[in-house]
Amino acid sequence: MSNIAVDETCSDAAHPSRPTVAMPAVETLENAAAMLRAAGDPARLRLLLRLVDGARCVTELAEAEGEKLATVSARLKLLHAARLVTRRREAKHVHYALADEHILRLIRDILEHAAEETHAA
């Protein structure tokens, strides 16, 4: 390995030998990235946030958002396809909920982080 320090960078030899983090399977990484993209839209993130307190029916969510049922329903389907939310039918109700504790915590963490950064900026 040559010792050319390019521009602002150090040479390879300058680092201690450290174990690298084990990488998950390609499929897992791609799924995780797709989940983050699904959540990475303000309108969809609002819907996820509305589920933080528990399951809600699609009609309730549309009312709370002041949006058409079809619009909100399409967003929820995308979140469901990404496995960020679960869906449960009960008579005429279609209840959506956050998939599990991972997603609940993720929503809280990213909003707390964004709020901190907004204030710090």
Added chain:
Amino acid sequence: MSNIAVDETCSDAAHPSRPTVAMPAVETLENAAAMLRAAGDPARLRLLLRLVDGARCVTELAEAEGEKLATVSARLKLLHAARLVTRRREAKHVHYALADEHILRLIRDILEHAAEETHAA
């Protein structure tokens, strides 16, 4: 409010009156969504994962990824712009680290969730 039950949906009157979740500022929601999109790319997510054990120099990361320094440097700049990572210069080294505990937990949560879902599918 009319009582028209459209297609698969319930009527408005069928829901208990529940308090809705308080929504953060528009700017906070948009920043949070942008952060999720920045993390929502397999190559960038790999870099974030490599920082779970602590700060790393950009040269180390490029070696670990088997990628060109310029490629990895561009990805890190994007993550830094989204405030998911911090950057610290020290002589010729440029160290990157996860921004804080929110981001550390988020990376772990989404990868655990994706791994569960991959196995369950």
